Amino acid sequence: MPSKRRGLAVLLAGLLGIASARGGQLSVEVGDPRDRAYLPAVFGAWRGVGRDLHALGLTLPDTRLEAATSASDFARRTGEPWFVAATTRGAVIHTQRLGALAARGTLPLTIRHEAFHAAQPRSLPRWLAEGLARLFSGEAERDPRGPTGLEGLPEGTLSARLAARGEGDLSAAYREATRRARQLVQTRGWAKVLARK
Ligand SMILES: [Zn+2]
The missing domain is CATH 3.40.30.160 (Collagenase ColT, N-terminal domain)
Incomplete structure (x- = not known):
């Protein structure tokens, strides 16, 4: 045109x-x-x-x-x-x-x-969807480094905490989801992580 x-x-x-x-x-x-x-x-x-x-x-x-x-x-x-x-x-x-x-x-x-x-595929668990969305968007680059304090939280509990939207601990939960998603993407690549393989 x-x-x-x-x-x-x-x-x-x-x-x-x-x-x-x-x-x-x-x-x-x-x-x-x-x-x-x-x-x-x-x-x-x-x-x-x-x-x-x-x-x-x-x-x-x-x-x-x-x-x-x-x-x-x-x-x-x-x-x-x-x-x-x-x-x-x-x-x-x-x-x-x-x-x-x-x-x-x-x-x-x-x-x-x-x-x-x-x-995104609908089948992604909530914690992974949020972590990947924050990696993809670039929001993850603004996260402070260092421990989130939620490293030992089971995945289901992390998803539930993200869904509950509690103001106090929501940002730590997002950072933890992002940390785990980043590890997965670094070791397996986006395609496998998205396909849950
Ligand atoms: Zn989101």
Whole structure:
């Protein structure tokens, strides 16, 4: 497509809140009109994530992103506590206000994390899904080094702790899930870990 027409297509897509990535179209609904300013960042992250998931043998489904108007709106829509950034239910990604994620510097990481969940095999246990999502997104690189204190926790208990969303120990549980997922990926590679072989 000539660059002018392509530019127009991108502009129109941005106004409509729809963009395509390899293997999956993303439509975005923002509750707060000020969040429209962050659509280019969302779509940019989406295109990158489509390529990176494809390289792992995963395909993005057509996905819908619904950004809440506030932390309480997010909690009301999802039943999640206010401090959770986003959650993916099937092919719908629910997020906090995009501006709030951008202010924290976590908007692209959150898109990558949730896109991984949208594309991952459904059969992954929760702890592994979360650990892999944080490795894939780049969030893992921000983790402090050193022991998590949860090294001896059985896998099922770790999954249950992640599901319970207790504010106090959630970040240690995410770090521990990420530590275990990283070890698996380093020794077996992404393909085998994703296939649970
Ligand atoms: Zn997650």
